Amino acid sequence: MEFQDKVLRCVDCGKDFIFTAGEQLFFHDKQFHNDPKRCKACKLKRGGGSSVRAETRTHCSVCGQETTVPFRPTQGRPVLCRSCFETNRRASPAPQTTAVSVSTSISPAAAVSLDAAALADPIDSQVVAPEMTVGLR
Numbered sequence: 001m002e003f004q005d006k007v008l009r010c011v012d013c014g015k016d017f018i019f020t021a022g023e024q025l026f027f028h029d030k031q032f033h034n035d036p037k038r039c040k041a042c043k044l045k046r047g048g049g050s051s052v053r054a055e056t057r058t059h060c061s062v063c064g065q066e067t068t069v070p071f072r073p074t075q076g077r078p079v080l081c082r083s084c085f086e087t088n089r090r091a092s093p094a095p096q097t098t099a100v101s102v103s104t105s106i107s108p109a110a111a112v113s114l115d116a117a118a119l120a121d122p123i124d125s126q127v128v129a130p131e132m133t134v135g136l137r
Helices: 021-029 040-046 082-091 108-120
Strands: 006-009 016-019 056-059 066-069
Touching: none
Parallel strands: none
Antiparallel strands: 006 016, 056 066
16 A cells, blocks of 8 residues: 555644654554644644653652752652662572462372363363362363
């Protein structure tokens, strides 16, 4: 499918803007069905563009140095400057993952019925004996 630039009218400001062939290809690839209604300037005014992060000036909880952070600090939570944050990150070990093993035994008759059920319905392979229900589903 070949696209050509289109001239559209912005619903907010009434000015004409160009809906380029590249933008049309993008809309087609993303399966958007409607053409854009607003020019880029009006889209930015509505907040449709990339937003600028608000910076907050505060003091580091560790060293007391004045710093800027890209969030609003909450009461009772420490705020770290970049160097203290990096030092803290390197000092703390990586979170440990704990492996849990579940050991259970079933009767030979139950094992045979499990094998038969798996053969009968190979798609539903999570057939579980009553004494093994551990919340797999």
